[in-house]
Amino acid sequence: MAHTIAGFAADALNSLSASQVEFLQRLPKAELHAHLNGSIPLPVLRELAYEFLAENISNPAHDVALPDLVRTGVEQLQRGVVLGEIHQFFALFPAIYALTSTPDALRRAAHAVLGHFLSCSDGYPQAAYLELRTTPRETPSMNRLRYLEVVLDEVEKYPREQAALIVSLDRRMSPAVSMECVEHAIYLKKGGRRVVGIDLCGDPKAGNMDEFAQQFRTAKEAGLGITLHIAETEDCPAAETLQLLSYEPDRLGHATFLDEAAKKIVHTKEMCIEICLSSNLLCKTVPTLDDHHIRYYLGHDHPIVVCTDDILPFRNSLLGEYALLMAEPPLGLGLTEPEVEKIARMGMGCRFGQ
Ligand code: IMP
Ligand code: ZN
Numbered sequence: 001m002a003h004t005i006a007g008f009a010a011d012a013l014n015s016l017s018a019s020q021v022e023f024l025q026r027l028p029k030a031e032l033h034a035h036l037n038g039s040i041p042l043p044v045l046r047e048l049a050y051e052f053l054a055e056n057i058s059n060p061a062h063d064v065a066l067p068d069l070v071r072t073g074v075e076q077l078q079r080g081v082v083l084g085e086i087h088q089f090f091a092l093f094p095a096i097y098a099l100t101s102t103p104d105a106l107r108r109a110a111h112a113v114l115g116h117f118l119s120c121s122d123g124y125p126q127a128a129y130l131e132l133r134t135t136p137r138e139t140p141s142m143n144r145l146r147y148l149e150v151v152l153d154e155v156e157k158y159p160r161e162q163a164a165l166i167v168s169l170d171r172r173m174s175p176a177v178s179m180e181c182v183e184h185a186i187y188l189k190k191g192g193r194r195v196v197g198i199d200l201c202g203d204p205k206a207g208n209m210d211e212f213a214q215q216f217r218t219a220k221e222a223g224l225g226i227t228l229h230i231a232e233t234e235d236c237p238a239a240e241t242l243q244l245l246s247y248e249p250d251r252l253g254h255a256t257f258l259d260e261a262a263k264k265i266v267h268t269k270e271m272c273i274e275i276c277l278s279s280n281l282l283c284k285t286v287p288t289l290d291d292h293h294i295r296y297y298l299g300h301d302h303p304i305v306v307c308t309d310d311i312l313p314f315r316n317s318l319l320g321e322y323a324l325l326m327a328e329p330p331l332g333l334g335l336t337e338p339e340v341e342k343i344a345r346m347g348m349g350c351r352f353g354q
Pocket of ligand 2: 309
């Protein structure tokens with residue numbers, strides 16, 4: 001089932017010539033920053049919503065507020081989400097989570113996300129390699145370990161060279177829960193399952209980052225890669241950014257508002273920056289493409305990888321994000337084919353699962 005794109009990425013893609021689009025399609029691209037529940041193709045989400053509503057409306061034992069939440073949430077995603085600011089973005093997830101709370105629904109969502117990125121459309125896949133990330137959730141029908149096993153079963157239907165899993169910790173998690181998630185990740189990795197890293201995500205205003213030190217140390221010692229959403233908004237305190245950098249991550253999500261001290265560490269340690277252009281524009285953490293921090297990192301020849309973040313609310317695609325690199329300003333950054341090729345190569349070089 002097709003995922004349609006709109007907005008910045010679509011405008012950039014539509015402005016390219018057929019040969020430029022083919023150049024981008026042929027390029028082996030790594031998708032290293034895609035959240036499972038934010039990447040469900042809309043037709044699949046609608047199917048899950050339809051089934052959910054049919055079951056819940058006829059079952060008075062279920063939570064009466066949930067069907068309304070789901071209906072409103074799916075309608076909003078269908079219309080296209082317009083965000084005033086980033087914190088409104090996190091309000092979209094309770095409706096989506098209601099639809100991926102059973103092992104079967106989660107399996108179908110994971111199957112569709114992997115298919116979107118890795119199956120060929122127009123002869124080419126969106127990504128040559130996908131590191132999918134997700135936050136293990138406990139629901140009435142699954143514990144967190146089962147959640148991860150369900151997703152891994154789908155990830156491992158693809159060869160190792162194509163797909164792997166990153167376990168996300170949400171900033172709101174208690175220390176006990178985040179440690180439990182890390183322990184599951186290590187247990188699964190030791191058992192030969194394809195877990196390659198740990199992520200820190202969630203509302204940048206939430207949580208106490210002191211409480212994650214031991215979790216990242218334990219994960220690193222077990223050989224897992226570390227990626228952290230960092231300095232995503234202007235309000236993220238500089239001290240918190242330095243603290244997160246002290247956990248020695250390999251990659252950073254967004255890294256939009258780094259001060260000079262943080263930039264120095266990032267350069268010295270060559271931490272790869274996961275760049276999500278549409279996400280930043282739509283969440284209004286970056287005013288225009290021209291102001292985007294990608295220019296700074298490109299200017300400093302610093303490793304980056306271009307990614308989608310959440311194709312469901314942002315209605316983008318990996319191809320569309322690459323189109324943003326190549327389209328002429330103001331629709332894109334106007335980079336040349338060799339420059340775009342170099343970025344794609346850098347992205348492949350930043351994989352955890354190499
Ligand atoms: P999940 O981890 O598969 O459930 O994917 C959705 C979750 O990813 C959301 O609930 C957020 O916690 C997280 N997420 C998605 N996009 C972002 C982002 O741009 N910043 C921080 N967290 C995010
Ligand atoms: Zn993200």
